Amino acid sequence: MNFQPPELRHVHVTRYVTPLREGGSLPAIAEADDDFLYVLKFRGAGQGLKALIAELIGGELSRLLGLRIPEIVFANLDEAFGRTEPDEEIQDLLRASTGLNLGMHYLSGAITFDPLVTKVDSLLASQIVWLDCLLTNVDRTARNTNMLMWHKELWLIDHGAALYFHHSWENWEEQSRRPFVQVKDHVLLRQASELEKVDAAFKAILTADKIEAIVGLIPDDWLITNSPDETPETMRKVYSGFLISRLSVSEIFVTEAQNARKALI
Known part of the structure; x- marks a missing residue:
């Protein structure tokens, strides 16, 4: 029998909460339309889509092997999302990240x-x-x-x-x-x-x-x-x-x- 991986959920980002300024990729905590918070990894940042691919493969292989990984989701960012963001650097990042990004469930209090x-x-x-x-x-x-x-x-x-x-x-x-x-x-x-x-x-x-x-x-x-x-x-x-x-x-x-x-x- 062929292995069937879990079907990743798709969410729409509704609110940019705060940047996480570790490293140079500027991930952020964001809220989605399911009312959960996610650590959002942007396609327009750092190593871009290749980092998201590595994140996806690495995370789901880890989960398959029984290691603890926060839920991974596909997170859609609307074209108009960053227009009200006052920080120009973040606004540029959001503009470059329109479309499908990657989110990991935010482990509050970790x-x-x-x-x-x-x-x-x-x-x-x-x-x-x-x-x-x-x-x-x-x-x-x-x-x-x-x-x-x-x-x-x-x-x-x-x-x-x-x-x-x-x-x-x-x-x-x-x-x-x-x-x-x-x-x-x-x-x-x-x-x-x-x-x-x-x-x-x-x-x-x-x-x-x-x-x-x-x-x-x-x-x-x-x-x-x-x-x-x-x-x-x-x-x-x-x-x-x-x-x-x-x-x-x-x-x-x-x-x-x-x-x-x-x-x-």
């Missing part, structure tokens, strides 16, 4: 994960490190953990810096087989002592049809805006192919992570 305060068990740490090696996610360091504590549970956020191969499509097959050397800076590497166990378990879950189904969630518009000469289906095959290839040689990034961990302890 606090940034602090590795000095909260200890993560070895299994969960190994799961997160393994995932970030698969996704080549460079942005889970002590400086910027991209994890939240909410109701005493650990939640993953912000995978926009993952899958960096798609900023240079050349030799994607070769890139899929490379070790993830940046794992040496991973905030949870020291605790990740069960990588081989996680590798076996997660490879059994991440079948090719499941990967292809999640990649299939990417809207056509996000794929062809920056690559009008390619078809959406061709580009989806590259994303799926990269992940399936990387999974088939996971021992390469697992060994790299284990060696980096030995250097720490």
Whole structure:
């Protein structure tokens, strides 16, 4: 039976609440027509649509593997939405982001994960490190953990810096087989002592049809805006192919992570 991923909801943004001025992409807290608050990632910011694609794939793969991820939605921004925004920088961002953007359910009251305060068990740490090696996610360091504590549970956020191969499509097959050397800076590497166990378990879950189904969630518009000469289906095959290839040689990034961990302890 083919895997059917969850169908992402579509919402319409009704109110810009406040910017979140971490990094250069200017995400924001916004309210939608379902009366919920979302952390909105804009197509017109920073790395643009490629960051939204990485966010979508990384988030839904994380959810499939049983890790905690806020609900991801497609968030539509009307052309007239930013006209009353007094901040010129934000107004420009909203104008450049008309159309389909990406939102993550806002976890009200959540606090940034602090590795000095909260200890993560070895299994969960190994799961997160393994995932970030698969996704080549460079942005889970002590400086910027991209994890939240909410109701005493650990939640993953912000995978926009993952899958960096798609900023240079050349030799994607070769890139899929490379070790993830940046794992040496991973905030949870020291605790990740069960990588081989996680590798076996997660490879059994991440079948090719499941990967292809999640990649299939990417809207056509996000794929062809920056690559009008390619078809959406061709580009989806590259994303799926990269992940399936990387999974088939996971021992390469697992060994790299284990060696980096030995250097720490």
